Amino acid sequence: MIQTAEFIHGKGFDAEVIRTDRRKTATVKVVEGKVSVVVPRRTSTDKVQALVSRKTRWIREKLLLYRKHQPPKPKEYVSGECFTYLGRNYRLKVESGTAKSVKLQGGRLVVQVSPSVRKRDRYLHGALTEWYREHALQKLQQKVQRYAKVVRVSPSSVGIKTFSGRWGSCSTKGNLAFNWKAIIAPNRIVDYLVVHELCHLHHHNHSPEFWKCVERVLPDYAESKEWLKVNGRWLDV
Numbered sequence: 297m298i299q300t301a302e303f304i305h306g307k308g309f310d311a312e313v314i315r316t317d318r319r320k321t322a323t324v325k326v327v328e329g330k331v332s333v334v335v336p337r338r339t340s341t342d343k344v345q346a347l348v349s350r351k352t353r354w355i356r357e358k359l360l361l362y363r364k365h366q367p368p369k370p371k372e373y374v375s376g377e378c379f380t381y382l383g384r385n386y387r388l389k390v391e392s393g394t395a396k397s398v399k400l401q402g403g404r405l406v407v408q409v410s411p412s413v414r415k416r417d418r419y420l421h422g423a424l425t426e427w428y429r430e431h432a433l434q435k436l437q438q439k440v441q442r443y444a445k446v447v448r449v450s451p452s453s454v455g456i457k458t459f460s461g462r463w464g465s466c467s468t469k470g471n472l473a474f475n476w477k478a479i480i481a482p483n484r485i486v487d488y489l490v491v492h493e494l495c496h497l498h499h500h501n502h503s504p505e506f507w508k509c510v511e512r513v514l515p516d517y518a519e520s521k522e523w524l525k526v527n528g529r530w531l532d533v
Contacts, residue, residue, distance in 0.1 A: 304333065304341075304348050305484075307519050308526035309359055311348050315339065324351045326358035359526065371533070373420035379405050379533065381431070383482025390420065398427035424533050432456050432479035439490045440472060446513050449497040463489050463524065466496035480531040481524070488520035 304311045311324075311331040322335040324347065335344055348355070371377065377388045386405040393408030400406075405424075413419045433456050440454045452470035459465070459475040466472055472493050478486055491513045499506035510517045 302341075304345055305516075305519055306331070306348050306355065307352055308356055308522040310482075311355070313341075313344050322347055324348070324355065326355055326362070329359060329362045331355055331359070356526070363530070371417075371421070373417045373424075379424070380480050380531075381405070381428070382435070382479060382486070390416075396423060398423050421533065428479055428533055429456060429476045432474070432476040435479055435486065436474050436490065439486060440494065443487070443490050443494055443513065447491065447494040447498070447509070449494055451494065451497060463528070464493045466493045466500070468500065470497060477531045477533070480533070481527070485520050485523055488514055488517050488524075491517070 302313045302315075304313055309331050311333050314332060314334045315337045316334060317337050319334055319336050322333060322339065322344070325332050325334070333344055333348060335347075373388070373390070375388055375390045378385050379388055380386070381400070386400065386403065389404045389406045391406060391408050392411050394410055395408060397408040398405070407420055407423055409416060409419060409423070433454075436456065437454050440451060444451060450470070451466075451472045453472065455471070455473045456476040457465075457473045458477075459473075462475065463478055464472065464474045474489060474493070478489050488510075491510055495506055495509035495513075498509055507517075514520070
C-alpha cells in the first residue's frame with residue numbers, strides 16, 4: 297500500500313516520490329512526460345535526492361524526447377480541460393451566466409459565458425487571458441515588493457507585457473516588466489524571475505557579479521533557470 301507522496305525538485309523537472317511497502321529497491325520512471333521515483337517506505341530523502349541527481353541526464357533526455365514528439369494540444373476551452381496557475385493544475389468549468397466572470401472556486405477555474413456568445417472558444421480564451429494577466433500583475437507586484445527589500449533595491453515600476461522569447465526586462469530607469477505567462481509556472485520559478493530582474497538594478501548585465509547577486513538570494517537558482525529552459529515553451533493559456 298502506498299503510504300505517502302512527495303516531490304523532489306530536479307534540474308528542469310519535478311519528480312514525484314512514491315513511498316511504498318511493496319518495494320525493496322528504487323525505480324525511476326518517465327511516463328508521458330511525468331517523472332516518478334518509487335522507493336521503499338523508509339528510504340531517506342537524501343538518498344532519493346542523490347538517486348535523482350545521478351539519473352538527471354537520463355531523465356532530461358527522456359523528457360526532451362517526449363516533448364519533442366508530443367507538442368501541446370491546442371486548447372478547446374471546454375469543461376474538464378486543465379489549466380495551470382502557479383504550478384498547480386485546475387480543471388476548467390464553463391457555466392452559463394450574464395456577467396463576464398473568471399474565478400478560482402472549489403479547486404476549479406470557473407468561467408461564466410452567456411449562451412448568446414458566438415465563437416465561445418475565442419471568448420473564453422480572451423476571458424482567461426485577462427484573468428491571468430490581472431493575477432500576474434498582482435502576484436508579481438507582491439513578489440517584487442518582498443524581494444526588493446532582500447536585494448536592497450527600489451524599482452521605479454512593475455508591469456506586465458507579452459514578450460516573445462523572454463521572461464522579463466529591467467530598464468536603466470528601474471522599470472521592471474514581466475511576461476504575464478510566467479504566472480503559469482510554479483512559485484519558485486516566479487521568485488527566480490523576480491530576483492533575476494531585481495539584481496539587474498545592481499548589475500545591468502549577466503556578469504559573474506550579477507549571478508552572485510541572484511545566488512545570494514536564491515542559492516538553487518540554477519535549477520529554476522534550467523526548469524524554464526526545459527519547460528518555458530509550454531507556458532501558455
